[in-house]
Amino acid sequence: MxxxxxxxxxxxxxxxxxxxxxxxxxxxxxxxxxxxxxxxxxxxxxxxxxxxxxxxxxxxxxxxxxxxxxxxxxxxxxxxxxxxxxxxxxxxxxxxxxxxxxxxxxxxxxxxxxxxxxxxxxxxxxxxxxxxxxxxxxxxxxxxxxxELRKLPPGQRVVPFHVSPTRWAFDVYDVATQAMSSNYVDVAEGRGNYQSIPFRYxxxxxxxxxxxxxxxxxxxxxxxxxxxxxxxxxxxxxxxxxxxxxxxxxxx
CATH class of the missing domain: 3.40.50.150 (Vaccinia Virus protein VP39)
Structure with a gap:
């Protein structure tokens, strides 16, 4: 950051x-x-x-x-x-x-x-x-x-919203605190770069x-x-x- x-x-x-x-x-x-x-x-x-x-x-x-x-x-x-x-x-x-x-x-x-x-x-x-x-x-x-809590089955905290050969992206929810994060993995030349940004829903x-x-x-x-x-x-x-x-x- x-x-x-x-x-x-x-x-x-x-x-x-x-x-x-x-x-x-x-x-x-x-x-x-x-x-x-x-x-x-x-x-x-x-x-x-x-x-x-x-x-x-x-x-x-x-x-x-x-x-x-x-x-x-x-x-x-x-x-x-x-x-x-x-x-x-x-x-x-x-x-x-x-x-x-x-x-x-x-x-x-x-x-x-x-x-x-x-x-x-x-x-x-x-x-x-x-x-x-x-x-x-x-x-x-x-x-x-x-x-998007309706997308979470019991025991799951992660909602993917983009999947491709060059990018994976997913949200992670904490329903106890309303904290969440959007997480990104960008892939270039076989290597991944990870970034996480916090939010509060x-x-x-x-x-x-x-x-x-x-x-x-x-x-x-x-x-x-x-x-x-x-x-x-x-x-x-x-x-x-x-x-x-x-x-x-x-x-x-």
């Missing part, structure tokens, strides 16, 4: 967009940007965990002023190298606690990034940090997967309670960015919590 950049140091940043190529497809990016641009309106957007700018850059091209927070200088350097990279302001720091100037119409965490915070307290702090940045009536948006109802503690209330929840209904068969959700216009709000 890179001490300065956490688990997203130079080696990960160099190949991050290639490894996540499917998430860069217009069919994935455009609905996300449409959704966030509607919530931003004429206001500003704050991305927690801005990374290489997959969403921040196209959102900024829509005319929405975007500011990002990220711990990884290596990932932000990749953002800066892209067209329009200088149009997105970035503050280096832990997005659970780092504050920036001004208020925002929307703050957002996409692509499971809430799980990069590996304790419940850090996730609660993140909600409070997002709420502190929102103007009254502003929204906090999270896109995150549903833990979190349930929708748990996120709603975190929002309440931060003075936010659930506004809507969908399976995806185009408004598909969220059901018990959904593998992910896009949830929107709103800061009440009365700043006291719930839990305030």
């Amino acid at each position: 890179d001490d300065e950049d956490g688990y997203f140091g130079k080696s990960v940043a160099a190949t991050y967009d290639d490894a996540s190529a499917g998430m860069l497809a217009p069919g994935v990016v455009d609905p996300t940007v449409d959704f966030l641009a509607r919530l931003a309106g004429r206001g500003r957007a704050l991305e927690l965990g801005v990374g290489t700018g997959r969403i921040a850059l196209p959102l900024a091209r829509r005319g929405v002023p975007v500011h990002g927070i990220d711990m990884s200088r290596a990932m932000v350097a990749r953002l800066r190298d892209k067209p329009g990279g200088d149009d997105v302001g970035v503050t280096i720091g832990d997005f659970a606690t780092t504050r920036v100037d001004g208020t925002f119409s929307v703050a957002y965490l996409v692509f499971n990034t809430i799980m990069n915070l590996t304790t419940q307290q850090a996730q609660v702090d993140c909600f409070r940090n997002a709420a502190a940045h929102l103007e009254p009536g502003g929204c906090f948006v999270i896109e995150v997967g549903i833990p 979190v349930w929708p109802a748990e996120l709603d309670l975190m929002a309440q503690l931060a003075g936010l209330r659930l506004r809507e929840r969908w399976e995806g960015w185009t408004g598909e209904p969220f059901t018990n068969e959904s593998h992910r959700h896009v949830s929107v919590w709103e800061k009440p216009v009365n700043e006291g709000g719930e839990g305030g």
Whole structure:
């Protein structure tokens, strides 16, 4: 692990967009940007965990002023190298606690990034940090997967999600603590390179309670960015919590 950049140091940043190529497809990016641009309106957007700018850059091209927070200088350097990279302001720091100037119409965490915070307290702090940045009536948006515990038979903790001649990838779950890790073995010239990244999985109802503690209330929840209904068969959700216009709000 890179001490300065956490688990997203130079080696990960160099190949991050290639490894996540499917998430860069217009069919994935455009609905996300449409959704966030509607919530931003004429206001500003704050991305927690801005990374290489997959969403921040196209959102900024829509005319929405975007500011990002990220711990990884290596990932932000990749953002800066892209067209329009200088149009997105970035503050280096832990997005659970780092504050920036001004208020925002929307703050957002996409692509499971809430799980990069590996304790419940850090996730609660993140909600409070997002709420502190929102103007009254502003929204906090999270896109995150549903833990795939239904795939675990008794006694098993491992769920494979990619198997090929050059890469093996699997998640390991600890249902007692909600700790998990995504593990990768990349094979080149007959040799394997192993990497493990820790996460903390979190349930929708748990996120709603975190929002309440931060003075936010659930506004809507969908399976995806185009408004598909969220059901018990959904593998992910896009949830929107709103800061009440009365700043006291719930839990305030």
